[in-house]
Amino acid sequence: MAKKQSDIAVIDLFCGIGGLSHGFVIEGFNVVAGYDNVLNCKYAYEKNNKAKFHHKDVTLLKGSELNSLFGENIKILIGCAPCQPFSSYSFKIKQKDEHKVNLLYEFSRLIKECSPDIVSMENVPQLLNFNKSSIFNDFINVLKSLDYHIDYKIVYCPDYGIPQTRKRLVLLASKLGKISLLTPTHTPENYVTVRDAIGHLNPVKAGEYDKADPLHRARLLNALNLKRLRYTKEGGGWKDWPKELLPECFKKDSGKTYGSVYGRMRWDKPSPTMTTHCTGLGNGRFGHPQQDRAITLREAALLQTFPENYQFFESMETYNTSIICKQIGNAVPPMLGQIVAQSIKEHLKKYKSWQKK
Known part of the structure; x- marks a missing residue:
């Protein structure tokens, strides 16, 4: 049978x-x-x-x-x-x-x-x-x-x-x-793109979140990194910055090894691999294609193909951004x-x- x-x-x-x-x-x-x-x-x-x-x-x-x-x-x-x-x-x-x-x-x-x-x-x-x-x-x-x-x-x-x-x-x-x-x-x-996955979400600013969706939260940026990001083109990175905004280590030949850190994603391409630090601007090409911030936890989850109704925390008392980011980055x-x-x-x-x- x-x-x-x-x-x-x-x-x-x-x-x-x-x-x-x-x-x-x-x-x-x-x-x-x-x-x-x-x-x-x-x-x-x-x-x-x-x-x-x-x-x-x-x-x-x-x-x-x-x-x-x-x-x-x-x-x-x-x-x-x-x-x-x-x-x-x-x-x-x-x-x-x-x-x-x-x-x-x-x-x-x-x-x-x-x-x-x-x-x-x-x-x-x-x-x-x-x-x-x-x-x-x-x-x-x-x-x-x-x-x-x-x-x-x-x-x-x-x-x-x-x-x-x-x-x-x-x-x-x-x-x-x-x-x-x-x-x-x-x-x-x-291919399914960044725009396909996250383009429908409400805009949020660095350090803020969507009141209708606590997971749609972006990390705060200091004034210097915010200024750097405003010079960064879609799909670009730190090479777009004027010299006065470059850290000294980036000016050396060894700076070439930093690759895509502080980079923005492209709207019409798939994103880079989500990691356990993917909501941090300095950890890879995790800048939003258009908005001046790194991607939010919600955007990371959607790029990982978690459904929007997937529940990551029980209450705001148990909400922890670093833990949730690690969970999302580690997931299949x-x-x-x-x-x-x-x-x-x-x-x-x-x-x-x-x-x-």
Whole structure:
């Protein structure tokens, strides 16, 4: 008898506030739980995904606990182990956080212990080159030893309708048969742009917020940075400034390495990758294309493809801009989660293990 979607259970490791889970929720999957060791993610995860948040270090988690939650359903285990140790920035740092580096091994340990039918892992592309690929190859070899069919690729997010130039490594593995990610849905001619994502929002000034939307809040700029930004063209940066406004370090040859800091986005292009500091003007090309400020938390969330009704905080008493910015920057874009979920749907249809109600 073919399985129905209600007979499928999804568990999200390193779930954060639920970007990856939410993509599965949108596609109608039964997400039963998310695990993360950051407690401040609990409210947003549970409120928006109607799934239980387990505040637990994954190194202490056992496959038997996961299986008790999976029950007799088709088991789908998804997750994005913290990617900071493998990011391009972290390649400059010799001293790694070994706990975070080893979390991908914990992911593979749990796969061995609970034997999910389908696995999805998402991370930064640099994981392929980290430590001569040994960590990623070890992960692949575990899956092969357990007879999974495996497919992985580096995804350029605009190719799937996500309005930021984020690149991610996406892996799918299945015990049921061959599996692959859906083909791209967009081309450069119809990429979703910054204007498409945030152009409808009310204008706000630096240091202010939209009274109808507390998340639409921009950081305060000092007088000097505000003056600099007024010289900055759409898509431009500090090279637009007159010399008297340049910091001394920018005048040196080494200043070339500062790249796009203090830059403005372009209206009709996808945004740069959202980071955990994406609402700070000096942290990248995070200036609004037109207004004299950095992007707001709401704009960052929309560029990450979180729905406008996604709730990030319980009340103004629990509102914390730096925490919310970090949560948004660390999240998997929900639309990328949808693409993964849709790929798994098509896979299950093909192998007659799932049928639409």
